[in-house]
Every structure is written in C-alpha cells, then in structure tokens.
Amino acid sequence: MRYCKLRAEEGNKIVPIIKEKFESATGVKKPYYQGEKKQAYAICTYCENPVVIVGFYSKHGKYTPHQRHTKAVLQNMPKYSQSAYDLCIYAKPQKYKKEDRKPLSADRQAKVRIIYPRK
Numbered sequence: 513m514r515y516c517k518l519r520a521e522e523g524n525k526i527v528p529i530i531k532e533k534f535e536s537a538t539g540v541k542k543p544y545y546q547g548e549k550k551q552a553y554a555i556c557t558y559c560e561n562p563v564v565i566v567g568f569y570s571k572h573g574k575y576t577p578h579q580r581h582t583k584a585v586l587q588n589m590p591k592y593s594q595s596a597y598d599l600c601i602y603a604k605p606q607k608y609k610k611e612d613r614k615p616l617s618a619d620r621q622a623k624v625r626i627i628y629p630r631k
C-alpha cells in the first residue's frame with residue numbers, strides 16, 4: 513500500500529494513495545488540489561517534500577496511482593528541500609555519474625581504439 517501525508521497542521525494524517533480515500537480526506541480542495549488541471553498534491557511521508565499524485569485522473573489509466581516528488585512551488589505546501597530529498601527512501605535512484613565509471617583496462621582501451629580510432 514502506498515501512502516502520502518497531508519498537512520502537519522491536520523495531525524500528520526497519512527492517507528492511502530487511493531483516489532476515493534484521498535478525495536474524501538482532502539475534500540478535493542486546496543492545497544491538495546491546485547492549478548488549472550485537476551491535479552492532486554500531498555506531502556511525502558518520509559522526506560516531507562511536496563509530491564504530486566500521479567494516476568488518479570490519467571486519461572489512459574495506465575498508472576498505478578503513486579506519488580512523485582515535485583519541485584513546484586505550491587501554495588500552503590512545504591517548500592522543496594533537496595537535502596531532504598537526497599535522504600528520502602522514495603527518491604529515485606541517483607543516475608550514475610560519469611566520474612564514477614571505472615577506467616577501462618588497457619586491453620579494453622586498445623579494443624575501443626580499434627573501433628573508434630583517434631583522429
């Protein structure tokens with residue numbers, strides 16, 4: 513079961529990410545619904561960053577509803593914190609960085625040079 517959190521002022525209420533439950537818990541009102549499109553927002557249960565709830569109103573119905581962290585500036589919602597996100601267990605795994613790559617072995621480098629000769 514996936515959960516999200518509503519405002520701390522409302523007792524840190526944890527709500528399952530199920531359309532009917534979320535709608536009844538929030539009353540389909542601000543700040544959980546903002547913007548021009550009908551779009552649901554909540555707070556990550558772990559890092560307390562704002563999250564967008566994806567999948568409730570998808571026309572294609574292909575997503576299992578879930579939360580996705582958002583850097584969007586939302587009214588009456590916590591401000592996005594990168595340092596909190598970096599510690600969040602629900603954060604996407606970091607993309608590997610170029611500098612983390614192992615250097616190629618000499619043997620492998622030679623092969624690469626055959627395929628892609630230096631100019």
Ligand SMILES: [Zn+2]
Nearest residue numbers: 556558559600
């Ligand atoms: Zn989080």
